[in-house]
Amino acid sequence: MTRKASIIGGGVIGGGWAARFLLNGWDVSVFDPDPQAERKIGEVLANARRSLPALSDVPIPAEGRLSFAASIAESVEGADYIQESVSERLPLKHRVFAEIQAVAKGVPIGSSTSGFKPSELQEGAADPSTIFVSHPFNPVYLLPLSEIVPSPKSDLQIIENAKEILREIGMFPLHVRKEIDAHIADRFLEAVWREALWLVKDGIATTEEIDEAIRMGFGLRWGQMGLFETYRVAGGEAGMKHFMAQFGPCLQWPWTKLTDVPEFTEELVDLIAGQSDEQSGKYTIRELERIRDQNLIGFLRALKDRNWGAGKVLLDHDKRRSAAFHEAGKTGAGAPLAMAEMQVLPGWIDYNGHMTESRYLFASSETSDAFLRLIGADMDYVAKGHSYYTAETHIMHLGEAKLGDRLTGTLQVLHADEKRLHVFIRILRGDEVVASLEQMLLHVDMKAGRTCPAAPEVLAKLLPIAEAHGSLPRPAAAGRFVGQRK
Numbered sequence: 001m002t003r004k005a006s007i008i009g010g011g012v013i014g015g016g017w018a019a020r021f022l023l024n025g026w027d028v029s030v031f032d033p034d035p036q037a038e039r040k041i042g043e044v045l046a047n048a049r050r051s052l053p054a055l056s057d058v059p060i061p062a063e064g065r066l067s068f069a070a071s072i073a074e075s076v077e078g079a080d081y082i083q084e085s086v087s088e089r090l091p092l093k094h095r096v097f098a099e100i101q102a103v104a105k106g107v108p109i110g111s112s113t114s115g116f117k118p119s120e121l122q123e124g125a126a127d128p129s130t131i132f133v134s135h136p137f138n139p140v141y142l143l144p145l146s147e148i149v150p151s152p153k154s155d156l157q158i159i160e161n162a163k164e165i166l167r168e169i170g171m172f173p174l175h176v177r178k179e180i181d182a183h184i185a186d187r188f189l190e191a192v193w194r195e196a197l198w199l200v201k202d203g204i205a206t207t208e209e210i211d212e213a214i215r216m217g218f219g220l221r222w223g224q225m226g227l228f229e230t231y232r233v234a235g236g237e238a239g240m241k242h243f244m245a246q247f248g249p250c251l252q253w254p255w256t257k258l259t260d261v262p263e264f265t266e267e268l269v270d271l272i273a274g275q276s277d278e279q280s281g282k283y284t285i286r287e288l289e290r291i292r293d294q295n296l297i298g299f300l301r302a303l304k305d306r307n308w309g310a311g312k313v314l315l316d317h318d319k320r321r322s323a324a325f326h327e328a329g330k331t332g333a334g335a336p337l338a339m340a341e342m343q344v345l346p347g348w349i350d351y352n353g354h355m356t357e358s359r360y361l362f363a364s365s366e367t368s369d370a371f372l373r374l375i376g377a378d379m380d381y382v383a384k385g386h387s388y389y390t391a392e393t394h395i396m397h398l399g400e401a402k403l404g405d406r407l408t409g410t411l412q413v414l415h416a417d418e419k420r421l422h423v424f425i426r427i428l429r430g431d432e433v434v435a436s437l438e439q440m441l442l443h444v445d446m447k448a449g450r451t452c453p454a455a456p457e458v459l460a461k462l463l464p465i466a467e468a469h470g471s472l473p474r475p476a477a478a479g480r481f482v483g484q485r486k
């Protein structure tokens with residue numbers, strides 16, 4: 001049964017939560033008194049639809065239903081999870097919790113607060129045990145982290161349930177064991193932000209130079225290994241102890257400004273805003289958001305290929321979805337399976353500005369690889385000596401994909417038995433089929449170098465899909481020979 005999330009406060013962060021729940025198949029009800037809320041959420045959702053599906057290699061659930069409630073009571077009615085993301089003012093958050101708890105009893109209430117401790121949020125609440133911090137990062141629909149901070153009054157079962165819900169929507173709940181102002185990540189960011197403000201104020205560096213210092217170097221390291229693992233490597237073979245002995249003493253030197261904060265005079269604000277305009281004013285905020293999202297997808301996919309850091313969270317999420325897909329018997333009965341989302345990149349283009357021929361095959365193999373993972377014929381299976389090999393491909397070019405086009409690869413099983421897998425792949429731009437590929441794959445024992453029956457657990461997943469696809473209309477192009485008239 002579709003579950004319901006209630007999102008109270010639909011700004012930048014609430015919109016991101018709404019998009020993440022919706023695209024993971026939950027129904028979402030938003031309450032926000034701002035008359036612009038619907039438009040703003042629509043824009044966040046458009047960005048999320050454009051980016052989030054590109055991280056998945058298994059069929060994603062049908063999008064949930066989005067509704068806008070006229071009151072908090074209406075929004076939380078029947079909700080399985082509530083996320084509060086109203087403006088960062090404690091009395092406002094207290095009022096909101098009181099309204100929520102007047103109707104919703106025992107439901108987890110996560111707060112997106114960047115700064116308040118859970119015990120502060122719980123003050124005066126009818127039931128403090130259900131209120132906790134669930135602090136996400138922008139864009140919530142792409143970044144997995146949410147810091148989960150309970151207080152001693154929290155119900156630990158509610159916390160565990162909430163963490164499980166976050167995993168289900170592809171997030172990484174980081175359990176912060178001791179409550180503290182601004183949790184873990186923002187304390188860290190505050191220190192960096194303070195230091196950066198001093199560097200600008202003291203005329204050492206511009207906003208752009210500071211950003212280059214981050215994104216050309218240590219920012220890339222942080223994104224994949226964080227701080228301690230990076231420093232461990234920096235210590236060389238002698239490791240962490242050596243690193244600390246070597247660089248520890250310089251922490252005593254007065255390099256940093258510690259907790260001194262430059263005064264936010266008009267002059268400093270103008271200086272920073274002016275430099276920022278010069279650095280990034282050529283883009284609108286929406287353009288910057290899209291650039292950010294596409295870059296994040298590239299990073300995240302690279303990490304996913306390596307089963308590392310945030311990429312590991314994506315792989316775990318795919319595994320859950322794949323298990324849910326098979327358990328629910330959702331064998332794609334009503335339609336071919338949408339297996340891959342891609343974008344035509346500059347390196348995919350030929351001298352005519354069209355997607356080059358080999359990339360149609362690439363798009364097709366991305367689609368069939370994702371399908372093979374779905375049925376359990378994944379890299380572990382290959383490592384054990386079995387695989388599907390492509391024996392034959394017939395490709396029809398029906399349209400011209402161009403730079404930047406978003407493509408979806410769908411797969412329909414035409415026939416499958418113990419050794420053979422006959423598929424029809426469509427590469428779509430929106431609803432238009434730009435190419436179709438018919439393929440015969442054979443299951444092989446790689447060591448023996450000959451075909452053999454697929455493992456029973458693979459067949460147990462493949463054959464129900466083949467049976468369900470048997471009721472789909474056979475594609476007109478299936479079985480065509482080269483040169484056949486249309």
Ligand SMILES: NC(=O)c1ccc[n+]([C@@H]2O[C@H](COP(=O)([O-])OP(=O)(O)OC[C@H]3O[C@@H](n4cnc5c(N)ncnc54)[C@H](O)[C@@H]3O)[C@@H](O)[C@H]2O)c1
Pocket residue numbers: 008009010011012013014031032033034037085086087088089092096112113114115135136137138
């Ligand atoms: N912006 C970030 O990067 C970021 C990151 C993590 C967490 N947060 C936290 O998320 C929360 C929201 O921040 P934001 O950046 O989305 O702010 P925002 O200003 O974009 O959105 C806040 C929304 O709350 C709505 N609101 C105000 N009163 C309300 C009420 N009584 N009921 C329902 N909605 C109400 C406003 O209309 C507005 O749309 C804050 O607690 C903030 O600390 C922000």
